[in-house]
Amino acid sequence: MHALEISGxxxxxxxxxxxxxxxxxxxxxxVPRGEVHGLLGPNGAGKTTLCKIVSTVLLPTAGxxxxxxxxxxxxxxxxxxxxxxxxxxxxxxxxxxxARQNLTFWASLYGLGRAERRRRVDELLERVGLADRADERAxxxxxxxxxxxxxxxxxxxxxxVLILDExxxxxxxxxxxxxxxxxxxxxxxxxxxxxxxxxxxxxxxLSDRVSLIDRGTLVMxxxxxxxxxxxxAYERVDARGVPDRVRxxxxxxxxxxxxxxxxxxxxxxxTSSPDTxxxxxxxxxxxxxxxxxxxxxxxxxxxxxxxxxxxxxVGE
Amino acid sequence: MSDVIxxxxxxxxxxxxxxxxxxxxxxxxxxxxxxxxxxxxxxxLFYSTVGVLVGDPEYTRYIxxxxxxxxxxxxxxxxxxxxxxxxxxxxxxxLTASPVSPGWFYFGRSLQWPASSVATTSVALLVLPxxxxxxxxxxxVPVLVGLVALTCLSTYCMTLLIASVALVFPExxxxxxxxxxxxxxxxxxxxxxxxxxxxxxxxxxxxLPVVHGLAAVRLLxxxxxxVAVAAxxxxxxxxxxxxxxxxxxxxxxxxxxxxxxxxxxx
Numbered sequence: 027m028h029a030l031e032i033s034g035x036x037x038x039x040x041x042x043x044x045x046x047x048x049x050x051x052x053x054x055x056x057v058p059r060g061e062v063h064g065l066l067g068p069n070g071a072g073k074t075t076l077c078k079i080v081s082t083v084l085l086p087t088a089g090x091x092x093x094x095x096x097x098x099x100x101x102x103x104x105x106x107x108x109x110x111x112x113x114x115x116x117x118x119x120x121x122x123x124x125a126r127q128n129l130t131f132w133a134s135l136y137g138l139g140r141a142e143r144r145r146r147v148d149e150l151l152e153r154v155g156l157a158d159r160a161d162e163r164a165x166x167x168x169x170x171x172x173x174x175x176x177x178x179x180x181x182x183x184x185x186x187v188l189i190l191d192e193x194x195x196x197x198x199x200x201x202x203x204x205x206x207x208x209x210x211x212x213x214x215x216x217x218x219x220x221x222x223x224x225x226x227x228x229x230x231x232l233s234d235r236v237s238l239i240d241r242g243t244l245v246m247x248x249x250x251x252x253x254x255x256x257x258x259a260y261e262r263v264d265a266r267g268v269p270d271r272v273r274x275x276x277x278x279x280x281x282x283x284x285x286x287x288x289x290x291x292x293x294x295x296x297t298s299s300p301d302t303x304x305x306x307x308x309x310x311x312x313x314x315x316x317x318x319x320x321x322x323x324x325x326x327x328x329x330x331x332x333x334x335x336x337x338x339x340v341g342e
Numbered sequence: 343m344s345d346v347i348x349x350x351x352x353x354x355x356x357x358x359x360x361x362x363x364x365x366x367x368x369x370x371x372x373x374x375x376x377x378x379x380x381x382x383x384x385x386x387l388f389y390s391t392v393g394v395l396v397g398d399p400e401y402t403r404y405i406x407x408x409x410x411x412x413x414x415x416x417x418x419x420x421x422x423x424x425x426x427x428x429x430x431x432x433x434x435x436x437l438t439a440s441p442v443s444p445g446w447f448y449f450g451r452s453l454q455w456p457a458s459s460v461a462t463t464s465v466a467l468l469v470l471p472x473x474x475x476x477x478x479x480x481x482x483v484p485v486l487v488g489l490v491a492l493t494c495l496s497t498y499c500m501t502l503l504i505a506s507v508a509l510v511f512p513e514x515x516x517x518x519x520x521x522x523x524x525x526x527x528x529x530x531x532x533x534x535x536x537x538x539x540x541x542x543x544x545x546x547x548x549x550l551p552v553v554h555g556l557a558a559v560r561l562l563x564x565x566x567x568x569v570a571v572a573a574x575x576x577x578x579x580x581x582x583x584x585x586x587x588x589x590x591x592x593x594x595x596x597x598x599x600x601x602x603x604x605x606x607x608x
Contacts, residue, residue: 039604078604081439085601106441117432122363134356135442137349179436 027095029187029218030057030080034089037075037242049075051242052089057220057235059094059186062213064233064250065222072242073222074113077191080220081111094186107136110185112176114192121165125156125175128164129182136183150178155204170197177205181212188212190221194228206232261296261303265310266317268293272309279305350446357450364424365454379462382417386410386466389533390474399475406474407563408532410466411493411556415526417459418497421452422519425505426512434606437597444597445590448502456498463490467559482562485571489562492575493555496582500526500551502589509596510605531556551585554578 037050050072057063065073078084080091082098082105090097096104119128126147133143151157154174159167164175173195180188194202209232212219223229229236230250238245238253246253268276276295277285281302286294297303303320310318369378389409393402425448428434437444464487468478478486504522508515529539529547536547547553558574600606 078435083435083439083601084604103441106439109439111436111439113432113435115432118436120360120363120431120433122367123360127359127363131356131359132436132440134352135440135447137352137441 027059028056028092029059029061029094030055030063030220031092032056032076032080032089033091035076035079035086035091036088037072037079037084038087049242050079050086050089053239053242053244055237055244055247057218059218060213060216061234062209062219062221062232064229064236065220065239066224066226066229066236067222067239071239073239074191075242076239077111077113077189077220077222080187081109081189082106083111107183108186110180110183110188112180112188112190112193114173114195116169116172119164119172119175119179121163123164124161125151125164125167125178126160128175129178132179133182138183146182146184150181153208154178155201170201173197174201174205177208185217187218187220190219192222192224194223194225202228261300262321263295263297263303263306263310264319264321265293265295265315266291268310268315269313272313272315275313276306276309279309282306350443353442353446354450354453357447358453360451361424361454364427365458374458378458379465382413382462383466383470386413386470390470393474402474403471403476403563404560405533406471406476407467407560408530408556410470411463411490411559412527412530412532412552413466414456414459414463414490414494414497414555415530415552416523417455417462418494418501419504419519419523420455421498421501422505422508422522423515424452424455425502426508426515429509429512429606434600438600438606443590443594445502445506445593448505448593449586449589452498452502452505455501456494459494459497460487460491463494476563478563485562486559489555489558489571489575492578492582493552493559496551496555496578496585497526499582499586499589503585503592506589506592506596509593526550526552529553548577549581549584551578551581554581 032053032055035050035053035055036048039047039049041047053072053076065076067073075084079086079098080093082102085099090099092098093105094108096108098105120131123131129147129150130143133146138146148157151160154177156171156174156178159171164172167175173193174197177190177193180190194205197205206228209219209221213234221229221232233250235247235249236253237247273285273293276282276293279302281298283296283298284294286296288294295306297306307318307320386406386409390402390406393405396402428437428451437447467486467490468483472478501522504518508518511518527533529536529543530550530552531547536544536553539547554574554577558571558578561571561574597606
């Protein structure tokens with residue numbers, strides 16, 4: 027049994043004026059227990075809607091979602107007790123309560139007993155680096171501190187599945203590094219994590235697998251390395267000091283996808299196969315171009331290839 | 343069963359933690375005493391003066407008790423606003439996703455207002471009426487405070503239902519609170535007897551806890567038999583239970599509906 031089993035998930039919103047908007051279109055996704063799963067996609071791709079359905083905040087229009095074997099529609103109470111949620115942004119805390127009171131509040135609502143509650147709250151405050159500020163009002167915290175408190179809140183009931191929606195938004199680099207260490211710890215304890223992010227490096231570093239979502243559909247699900255392999259057809263060769271006539275020759279080679287100049291003096295040749303890459307390198311060497319480098323696309327480039335020119339633009 | 347009671351108690355308690363924090367952010371003891379309480383006493387004084395100007399001592403007694411008891415309506419109605427504050431705080435989505443029973447949480451969430459109104463209404467009833475011909479005997483005082491507490495809590499139960507509706511229209515929360523408060527005071531028998539209104543209004547007014555609370559206070563002041571006062575208190579309690587049951591159902595329905603349309607997610 028997977029920790030998350032998502033099948034044919036569709037979610038339609040009705041906008042003002044009665045027009046319908048489909049945020050998710052028949053999405054299928056399985057996440058094994060203990061996996062850290064990254065969700066990537068442009069704004070409006072459906073990532074947050076997916077998180078809200080998994081976390082029982084929204085109902086699906088069609089399809090099913092099971093969390094640790096429990097259906098989010100028909101077995102909601104069991105799902106709620108096993109999930110932790112961290113939505114991005116500063117909202118979601120009681121600003122007039124202290125950090126400790128905020129955590130105690132949620133620990134109590136999740137049914138932790140008094141002694142366990144106290145121990146858990148102290149442990150989490152320590153873990154997210156807020157122990158020294160535990161008795162200060164959350165409303166007085168910086169954005170990064172609030173985000174750390176959000177994380178602690180999401181973990182307060184020791185959930186089997188943790189949903190993180192843009193968890194490092196607003197964090198300073200040190201806090202973001204601590205967050206990554208925390209995710210590593212949780213993975214070690216077998217917690218399943220579904221994490222949306224815009225940070226490609228973060229997704230590549232933390233995730234066992236990543237899913238790319240665009241316009242409410244799943245584009246692909248692979249390990250970060252496998253995603254890179256998949257588009258290795260889009261290998262590239264960077265060279266400096268390439269004469270114009272050689273650029274024209276390269277552009278005419280079969281299998282060359284594009285020849286561009288991303289910066290002054292740099293020529294970037296994208297190819298559709300390893301054979302073509304070799305042909306490009308050979309042509310450059312024959313033209314006595316010395317500064318030649320071959321590279322593989324990183325996750326960000328893969329992402330941009332797959333979602334196209336829209337990149338981070340808001341979806342329809 | 344004991345698990346259910348423990349869960350409800352825990353939920354209400356955590357609501358009161360938020361409630362106390364909000365109250366402390368609103369008032370210091372000085373601003374509550376010299377700002378809020380004095381403002382309410384002035385309000386009661388104003389209406390009582392109208393009674394004096396009419397020149398009828400009986401009507402003066404009638405109106406001073408009415409104005410003092412209905413202080414609790416305006417204060418309890420603040421729960422409509424404080425319930426909607428969570429919309430802006432972004433905690434609604436998290437509450438929806440948590441195992442909490444929203445109705446019991448919101449019962450605790452705004453308890454600062456009925457708690458405060460027990461004090462303000464009691465002070466208004468004990469301090470001002472003696473200047474307008476109303477005398478309390480020493481044994482009436484604890485009964486009076488008990489009736490006030492019951493009236494405040496019952497009115498709060500009614501307010502919770504209004505508050506749950508306001509969650510759907512959070513921008514209109516103050517309008518909803520003020521209009522409801524005014525309507526309740528108008529038909530409650532505070533200024534004119536309930537019997538003044540058309541029969542359907544009289545009938546509907548019986549559902550308002552403050553109508554029975556005010557009637558009980560007037561019976562107490564008039565030296566009516568204990569059983570008559572207790573009967574009115576009983577009706578008030580029954581009304582409160584009905585309003586609370588309706589409010590709990592309404593919160594449950596609104597949170598459930600929000601999962602369909604995302605209306606509580608801000």
